[in-house]
Amino acid sequence: MFSFVFFELQVSVALGCAYRGRTIAFASTFAAFLTRAFDQIRAGALAEMNVNLIGSHCGVSVGEDGPLLMALEDLALFRAIPNCTIFYPSDAVSTERAVYLAASNKGMCFIRTSQPETAVIYTPQEKFEIGQAKVVRKSVNDKVTVIGAGVTLHEALEAADNLSKEDIFIRVIDLFTIKPLDVATIIFNAKATGGQIITVEDHYPEGGIGEAVCAAVSTERDIVVHQLAVSGVPQGGKPQELLDMFGISAKHITVAVKCIVMD
Numbered sequence: 001m002f003s004f005v006f007f008e009l010q011v012s013v014a015l016g017c018a019y020r021g022r023t024i025a026f027a028s029t030f031a032a033f034l035t036r037a038f039d040q041i042r043a044g045a046l047a048e049m050n051v052n053l054i055g056s057h058c059g060v061s062v063g064e065d066g067p068l069l070m071a072l073e074d075l076a077l078f079r080a081i082p083n084c085t086i087f088y089p090s091d092a093v094s095t096e097r098a099v100y101l102a103a104s105n106k107g108m109c110f111i112r113t114s115q116p117e118t119a120v121i122y123t124p125q126e127k128f129e130i131g132q133a134k135v136v137r138k139s140v141n142d143k144v145t146v147i148g149a150g151v152t153l154h155e156a157l158e159a160a161d162n163l164s165k166e167d168i169f170i171r172v173i174d175l176f177t178i179k180p181l182d183v184a185t186i187i188f189n190a191k192a193t194g195g196q197i198i199t200v201e202d203h204y205p206e207g208g209i210g211e212a213v214c215a216a217v218s219t220e221r222d223i224v225v226h227q228l229a230v231s232g233v234p235q236g237g238k239p240q241e242l243l244d245m246f247g248i249s250a251k252h253i254t255v256a257v258k259c260i261v262m263d
């Protein structure tokens with residue numbers, strides 16, 4: 001099901017289809033329009049409905065379509081829904097696995113997808129599980145753990161490549177699911193990199209990945225979280241320019257890493 005305007009009706013129909021497990025229902029639109037269906041979403045969650053929602057074109061990386069289409073608060077919205085599973089895949093393989101896992105998972109699922117074409121980083125054999133992050137870059141010399149998802153994972157990988165030419169090594173984690181969060185992997189890798197974490201997300205800081213990670217490590221001594229997120233009101237432009245303008249590009253990750261390493 002796909003609609004721009006009456007998405008709240010589409011969600012209602014999907015909830016009806018999913019009622020008592022009659023079908024595996026998926027409803028899909030731009031993530032920005034899911035806010036319109038928040039009433040249906042929270043009611044569906046209360047009824048423990050087995051419905052799957054896909055929000056595409058998230059974040060400033062939508063680019064030229066303009067700020068109204070940029071979902072920058074959808075993670076906050078779905079994180080607040082009890083028992084909602086949130087997938088944030090980063091390439092074609094992980095997106096396909098997210099759809100498969102959502103279809104087989106009970107309860108509400110949200111899949112956040114991105115507009116820009118991203119390189120495929122996983123082989124088709126890669127195994128994905130709900131609540132299991134992937135460590136995609138790792139060496140014994142890593143000084144910082146950078147946590148990304150979607151487009152920002154690719155920015156983190158570019159930063160890692162460029163920094164390695166200057167003998168600065170970083171660990172890179174792809175969260176895959178934002179909820180449940182893979183707390184064990186985050187803490188283990190943070191401790192292995194001097195307790196330093198940088199989160200980078202195409203979302204407002206409030207209710208996003210950075211805050212989820214902060215909450216997860218809040219009882220750990222000696223872990224520091226530096227957050228890169230979209231602050232300020234977005235505007236239209238080319239996707240890469242906007243990632244730069246709003247401080248979540250490879251360039252900003254590189255600067256943030258150097259600040260920590262030089263400190």
Ligand SMILES: *[C@@H]1O[C@H](CO)[C@@H](O)[C@H](O)[C@H]1NC(C)=O
Pocket residue numbers: 048082083107
């Ligand atoms: C929903 O989440 C709560 C708290 O995390 C948990 O106790 C409960 O078992 C969950 N319910 C379902 C249906 O998964």
Ligand SMILES: *[C@@H]1O[C@H](CO)[C@@H](O)[C@H](O)[C@H]1NC(C)=O
Pocket residue numbers: 158159162250251252254
């Ligand atoms: C990374 O290196 C490539 C190739 O040298 C360069 O084109 C790119 O601008 C660099 N990125 C950053 C963020 O410095």
